Amino acid sequence: xxxxxxxxxxxxxxxxxxxxxxxxxxxxxxxxxxxxxxxxxxxxxxxxxxxxxxxxxxxxxxxxxxxxxxxxxxxxxxxxxxxxxxxxxxxxxxxxxxxxxxxxxxxxxxxxxxxxxxx
Numbered sequence: 001x002x003x004x005x006x007x008x009x010x011x012x013x014x015x016x017x018x019x020x021x022x023x024x025x026x027x028x029x030x031x032x033x034x035x036x037x038x039x040x041x042x043x044x045x046x047x048x049x050x051x052x053x054x055x056x057x058x059x060x061x062x063x064x065x066x067x068x069x070x071x072x073x074x075x076x077x078x079x080x081x082x083x084x085x086x087x088x089x090x091x092x093x094x095x096x097x098x099x100x101x102x103x104x105x106x107x108x109x110x111x112x113x114x115x116x117x118x119x
Contacts, residue, residue: 002026002108004096009113016086016117022079022096022110032107033099034072036081038092038115048094049081064090086117 008020020036035050049070050059058070069082079096093112097104 002028002098004098004108004110006094006096006110006113009094009115011116011118012086013118014086014088017082017084018086018115020081020083020094020096020113020115022081024077024079024098028077033101034070034079035097035099035104036070036079036094037097037104038090038094039112040089040092043092045095051079083115086115088117088119091115091117 002024003026004022004024006020006022008018010018012018031053033050033052036048037045038048039045047061048064049068051070051072055072060068067083067085071080072078093114095110095112097107097109099107
């Protein structure tokens, strides 16, 4: 059973940067897609960024393109999200997830890490 845990969240002023990390433990496989999602208070969970199993392909939501960058280190079972030029609307709980091919909703999810961006 694969387990995920996010870290790196916190309070940051608008325009600042933050790097989120996601550590995978248990029986893991590098040949899976991975992604970051976020959910603001009172809002639906939304897709943020995704990365292919080898790190060669990335996808971003329009709201974060050019500001956020996803990466992974399969040798260390780590997933990262570098967030730059943060805006108050980026405030949310951020989750990492893996997809073995049947959708993230059916994959493994971490408990989330909170990001708060002040004005």
